Amino acid sequence: MKKLFSSIFLIFCLLLLFYSSHMYYTLYRFNPTNVVQNIKYISSDQFKGRLPGTLENQEIATYINSELKKSGLKPYKGNEFQNFKVKYPKTIKGSPYLKVSGKDGILIKDFVYSKDFKEDMVNFRTNHLTFNKSNVTAITKDYIKVSTADGPFILFVPPNDDLSFRSSFISGSKYNMYIMVTNQSLTRLKDLIGKDNTVDCFVPYEVSQTTVSNVMGYLEGTDTFSPPIIISAHFDHIGTDLNGTIYSGALDNASGLSFMLEMSKCLTSLGKPNRSILFIGFNAEEFGCLGSSQFITKYKAYIKNSKIFNFDMIGSNNPIPLCIMGAKNDTTKMPFIKSISKICESEKIFFNYLFEDASDHESFRKQNIDAITFCDNDMTRIHTPKDTYDHISLPAIERCYNVASNAIVKCTFKDDLIILYYKECFLISIIGILIFSLLYNRSTKNT
Missing domain, CATH: 3.40.630.10 (Zn peptidases)
Incomplete structure (x- = not known):
């Protein structure tokens, strides 16, 4: 047995x-x-x-x-x-711009892309925005909200004044277009808008x-x-x-x-x-x-x-x-x-x-x-x-x-x-074989 x-x-x-x-x-x-x-x-x-x-x-x-x-x-x-x-946001022909002109149409300020402003990718239901102070619905230290016949827009300062951040694209988001601007640029825009100048912004994307x-x-x-x-x-x-x-x-x-x-x-x-x-x-x-x-x-x-x-x-x-x-x-x-x-x-x-x-x-x-x-x-x-x-x-x-x-x-x-548990199984099998060998050797000696 x-x-x-x-x-x-x-x-x-x-x-x-x-x-x-x-x-x-x-x-x-x-x-x-x-x-x-x-x-x-x-x-x-x-x-x-x-x-x-x-x-x-x-x-x-x-x-x-x-x-x-x-x-x-x-x-x-x-x-x-x-x-x-x-x-999705499809790139189209054209160069991005954000500029301000006076009542006579003469250019007052041309902001530099990726230095002064940049698009955030959230939405581009409308890619061209023209407005003056009559279109502004809210101004704070961090943003300017705008409403035109084309819909609502926002120009805002991103965290840490960093224009390199890029949001996800959400086609159903609240605003037609999201424009990031630096703190310095926002301050300048507020001043120019207050003097009844016209802001013109274009970003060459369209929703496709x-x-x-x-x-x-x-x-x-x-x-x-x-x-x-x-x-x-x-x-x-x-x-x-x-x-x-x-x-x-x-x-x-x-x-x-x-x-x-x-x-x-x-x-x-x-x-x-x-x-x-x-x-x-x-x-x-x-x-x-x-x-x-x-x-x-x-x-x-x-x-x-x-x-x-x-x-x-x-x-x-x-x-x-x-x-x-x-x-x-x-x-x-x-x-x-x-x-x-x-x-x-x-x-x-x-x-x-x-x-x-x-x-x-x-x-x-x-x-x-x-x-x-x-x-x-x-x-x-x-x-x-x-x-x-x-x-x-x-x-x-x-x-x-x-x-x-x-x-x-x-x-x-x-x-x-x-x-x-293959590692554990491997270890158990080795120990089992060693135990068997030890017992077998003892029984052989006893006989």
Whole structure:
């Protein structure tokens, strides 16, 4: 009987060793350096800020599709791309100007583009504004509000008097056009308007309509009845200004996209999951999370009980905590958020919470679908030309991976203990074989 038990024990340990070592050698290991190299490529000048509606944005969508295919992912519901229409700011002919003329039409002041004034990208329902003091509805130390027959406009001083910041484009926003001016320029404008001069402003953009795409890659699980776990990141950014300055968007959000692509390689190398996994590159997040909203509109029936792991701004080199971001009405007591925070605590990860409708998790939470965004909430360079790949940190990327991979694998491979604990299984099998060898040697000596 003892010999039978010993034989069964040895066979068990050998099988455990075989499967765990096989997993160890076939598993694709997440490489933060690969993530940084991909961030460098996606945020390079070649793609000119990835503004939806541009050729460069389409090229990135094609690139994502190619990378997801390399990971062995398939179309979702027969589709690699989900196409949808958006309004976007299209550059037109002409040079921007902001100038002031007297009653006789003689030019008094010609402000310098990007030094004295600059467009903010929020909207361009009207791109030409002419007004005098009769059109002014409000003046403060920070802004001038104007109303003409064409609609409402605002000229304002941006935070820190910095004209380099560029907002997201929101076609339904309050004002027809948003013009940033420096403190000095605003003071000068107030004085000139008060003397009943005429202000004339033109910005060569117009709101146009185009078709853009989300990109999807699907890894089918054994449980085809449960909705998929969704891993996502947006890939669009805010393009270039009228001087051709590129807003690279390395942290926001070449980082989240590159993280997702590297994660796809890891998860597909584990084999067929218990629960299906859907990878999505969302477009037009910078236009108001339009890509995720369009996705839910089309696929809501299939994802009601999904869990969404979204990645937006991963890898800041500033010493800040990893942020678990929920929607504005979420709390730390929600089960999904609590489960992630427990992993952070067990891994001794420096983290905090943020509850804002500030990324693609918003669209899912509005439909009461579990969703969070992992982010490094570092706003020091976001939406400026300074958001470049050389500010990305390898340890910060790895920190996020340690938390996210733990949570995702538990959701998707929940019944496969060897996948979940292959390192522990390998160690247990080695210890078991050593114990068997020791006992066997003792019994041999005794006989």
